[in-house]
Amino acid sequence: VLKILEKHDPLKNTQAKYGAISPDEASTVQNYVEHMLFLLIEEQAKDASMGPILEFVVSENIMEKLFLWSLRREFTDETKIEQLKMYEMLVTQSHQPLLHHKPILKPLMMLLSSCSGTSTPTVETELVVLLNQLCSIIAKDPSILELFFHTSEDQGAANFLIFSLLIPFIHREGTVGQQARDALLFIMSLSAENNVVANHIAENTYFCPVLATGLSGLYSSLPTKLEEKGEEWHCLLKDDWLLSPALVQFMNSLEFCNAVIQ
Known part of the structure; x- marks a missing residue:
C-alpha cells in the first residue's frame, strides 16, 4: 500500500501527476487500509509507548499520504464519507491516544477543512x-x-x-x-x-x-394561530x-x- 501511495505522490515521483490511479490500485489500498485500521484499533501500547502498528503509521505518515492519494483520485462525497467514518472509528475505539500524534491529527484537520462549505446531507x-x-x-x-x-x-x-x-x-x-x-x-x-x-x-x-x-x-x-382543542383547553402543553x-x-x-x- 505504501508503494502505491508513494507512486502517486508528486513529491517522490515526478511522473505521479501524469499517471492515473487504476481501479486495481484503488481497491488494493482500500482493502489493506481497512485491515490496517482494525489492527490499529485493537493494538494496545505497553508502558505508555506506541505500539508497532501506530509507530509505523506515524513514522511513515500513512494517514496524510492516504488523504493526498484520495485527492489524486476523484475526491467524491463517497470518499469523504469513507474517511470521516474511518476517523470516527479511530478516535472512538482505539486503545491509544491517537490525536496526540501530529501525523494523524494533521490529515484529520485537512479532511475536516475539505468538508467545509457546501456538502450533501450524507x-x-x-x-x-x-x-x-x-x-x-x-x-x-x-x-x-x-x-x-x-x-x-x-x-x-x-x-x-x-x-x-x-x-x-x-x-x-x-x-x-x-x-x-x-x-x-x-x-x-x-x-x-x-x-x-x-x-x-x-x-x-x-x-x-x-x-x-x-x-x-x-x-x-411560528404559526399565528393555534387550533383550539375545546372549551376547556387553556394552555399549551408539550x-x-x-x-x-x-x-x-x-x-x-x-x-x-x-x-x-x-
Whole structure:
C-alpha cells in the first residue's frame, strides 16, 4: 500500500501527476487500509509507548499520504464519507491516544477543512457525527484542546476549525442539528473556564450572530394561530407543540440558547 501511495505522490515521483490511479490500485489500498485500521484499533501500547502498528503509521505518515492519494483520485462525497467514518472509528475505539500524534491529527484537520462549505446531507451527517465525538473527547480531556485551538495564529474562525464547522448546524432540524448543538455545548462548558476560548468564540466566530438571528427567524416562522382543542383547553402543553414542526424547531433552539447562557 505504501508503494502505491508513494507512486502517486508528486513529491517522490515526478511522473505521479501524469499517471492515473487504476481501479486495481484503488481497491488494493482500500482493502489493506481497512485491515490496517482494525489492527490499529485493537493494538494496545505497553508502558505508555506506541505500539508497532501506530509507530509505523506515524513514522511513515500513512494517514496524510492516504488523504493526498484520495485527492489524486476523484475526491467524491463517497470518499469523504469513507474517511470521516474511518476517523470516527479511530478516535472512538482505539486503545491509544491517537490525536496526540501530529501525523494523524494533521490529515484529520485537512479532511475536516475539505468538508467545509457546501456538502450533501450524507456528508454533513457523517461530519457532524465525527465533530460530536471530537468535542466529547475534548470535554473529557481538556488537555487535547490545545491541539485543535491555535491561539498563536491569527486566522479568525479557522483557529478553532471544529467549532466553526458546527455553527451552520445550530438551528438545523433532526438528529444532525441535535448532535451539532450537543457538540457545541461540550465546547461551551470549556469556555466557562477558559477565557481565551470564550473570547475567541465571541469575537472571532459567527456563533453569536447566527444564534441570535436564527432564533429570531424561527420566531417569525411560528404559526399565528393555534387550533383550539375545546372549551376547556387553556394552555399549551408539550404534547400540543410537538405536533407543530415550526414550534418544535423554535423550542429546540430556545432551549439551546438557554443552555449556552447557563
